[in-house]
Amino acid sequence: MSDLFDIPEAPVRNPRIIAVVNQKGGVGKTTTAINVATAMAACQRRVLLVDLDPQGNASTGMGLSPHIKRNGSYHVLLGLAQLGPSVRPSRIPGLDILPASPDLAGVEIELVNLPEREYRLRNTLGKSHHSYDYVVIDCPPSMGLLTLNALTASQQMLIPLQCEFYALEGLSHLLNTHAQIRQGFNPNLEILGIVLTMYDGRNALCVQVAQDVRSHFGALVFANEIPRNVKVSEAPSHGVPALIYDVRSVGSRSYMGLASEIIQRNQEKLAS
Ligand code: ADP
Ligand code: MG
Numbered sequence: 001m002s003d004l005f006d007i008p009e010a011p012v013r014n015p016r017i018i019a020v021v022n023q024k025g026g027v028g029k030t031t032t033a034i035n036v037a038t039a040m041a042a043c044q045r046r047v048l049l050v051d052l053d054p055q056g057n058a059s060t061g062m063g064l065s066p067h068i069k070r071n072g073s074y075h076v077l078l079g080l081a082q083l084g085p086s087v088r089p090s091r092i093p094g095l096d097i098l099p100a101s102p103d104l105a106g107v108e109i110e111l112v113n114l115p116e117r118e119y120r121l122r123n124t125l126g127k128s129h130h131s132y133d134y135v136v137i138d139c140p141p142s143m144g145l146l147t148l149n150a151l152t153a154s155q156q157m158l159i160p161l162q163c164e165f166y167a168l169e170g171l172s173h174l175l176n177t178h179a180q181i182r183q184g185f186n187p188n189l190e191i192l193g194i195v196l197t198m199y200d201g202r203n204a205l206c207v208q209v210a211q212d213v214r215s216h217f218g219a220l221v222f223a224n225e226i227p228r229n230v231k232v233s234e235a236p237s238h239g240v241p242a243l244i245y246d247v248r249s250v251g252s253r254s255y256m257g258l259a260s261e262i263i264q265r266n267q268e269k270l271a272s
Contacts, residue, residue, distance in 0.1 A: 015048075016266050017125065017135040018192060019154040023177075024170050025141035028160040028197030030057040031232060031242070033138035035252070036158070038241040039259030041094035045133040048087065049097045052121075052150055053140040054107075056100035062090050063239030064099045072101040077120045077149065078110060083127070092244065096132075108145045117145060118185055122153035143177060151177075152185045156192035158262070160226075163196055163209040171213070192265065195258055196225035224257035 020033040030053065037049040051058040052073055059065075059072075070088075075081035076098065087096045111117045125135060136158075137150045151157070159174060161167050171194070182189050194217055200206045214221050226232070229251030235242040243252045 015132040015135050016156060017137070017154040018156045018158050018262075019137045019139055019147075019150040020158045020160065021139045021147060021150065022160055022170065022174060023141060023143050023147075024162075027141075027162040028195075028226065029053075029141070030061060030138050031236075032158065032160045032195060032197065032226070032255075032258075033058055033136050034061050034236075034241045035232075035243055035255035036259050036262065037095055037134070037136040038092055038243045039256045040134050040136075040263065041092050042243065042256070043259060043263060045094065045263070046131060047095045048132045048135045049090075049095065050121075050135060050137040050150075051098060051100040052104075052137055052146050053100060054102070054105040054146075055140070056102070056104070057236070058138040059097065059099035060239065061236040061241070062097050062099075064088065064097065070099070070101065072099040072104070074101050074103040074107050076124050077107055078114070079120070079124075083124050091240070104146075111145050111149075118148050118152050121149040125153050148181075148185070151181045151189060154186070155188055156190055158192045159194045160197045161194050161213060162198050163200075163203075163206040163213070165205065165209070167209050168212060168216070191220060192262065194221045196221065198228040199225040200228045222258055222261050224254050224261055226251060226254045226258065229254075 020029045022029055033049060037047045040047045049058060050073060071081040071086040076083050076086050087098050090097050116123060137154060139147045139150045157178060161171060178191060196210050199210060227250050229249055231246040231249035232242045232251035235245035238245055242249060243255060246252060
């Protein structure tokens with residue numbers, strides 16, 4: 001076909017699969033997953049956003065109401081549906097989403113007795129993800145089988161960190177988990193970076209924690225930190241990413257900066 005019409009073959013892509021992960025809830029995982037995915041699509045990348053959280057916040061934040069009859073990540077994980085037909089286009093060109101559905105809440109129990117229960121997502125993504133440059137997975141706030149599936153399927157962990165008193169403690173747990181996953185399940189899993197979220201420069205504790213994280217983890221911490229910003233928190237109730245809700249807000253600009261840092265880090269990795 002492409003020879004006849006002189007259409008170049010679609011490049012066979014080898015997507016980067018990024019799990020947005022932190023076992024704590026409310027630290028900005030979903031907000032980061034949605035806005036990084038959107039910003040990457042704005043940078044002409046083809047992106048798939050996978051909602052792996054039974055709460056379905058990434059789906060509703062993208063304007064998709066969790067619908068029992070539509071296939072989503074639950075059906076794909078259990079092998080009840082193929083990835084391709086379950087993926088839905090978003091309003092943003094270049095950005096597709098594999099939504100969550102309410103059934104996802106019980107999937108960890110259903111997965112327990114299935115073969116390759118830790119590798120279900122990797123197996124399906126491995127078959128059909130090559131039309132994307134990036135796959136961004138929004139993880140639930142726990143370290144159960146859903147997050148394990150995300151971490152075995154991914155090459156990289158993106159860690160949102162809210163600058164609060166227990167942040168460093170939570171981070172050390174997460175780094176232990178990373179070491180365990182590399183040993184037991186996915187030796188290629190690397191840490192893409194830590195992003196400071198809901199940063200408030202007027203809060204002394206927040207500033208201190210940010211300094212501590214930067215001095216401990218150096219270049220692993222992204223230069224762009226995401227400020228606490230009302231536009232970012234309002235956007236999900238309108239079913240759109242902050243970048244669409246108000247592209248000029250400081251939150252949106254920070255997420256654009258973060259996405260370009262992520263793209264840059266990956267280009268450097270490819271070149272080295
Ligand atoms: P998680 O997915 O880790 O549970 P969310 O992304 O859902 O965290 O964020 C938790 C809450 O904080 C949400 O209500 C979200 O709108 C809000 N929020 C996240 N990032 C920001 C920000 N930069 N500024 C203001 N509110 C934010
Ligand atoms: Mg979430």
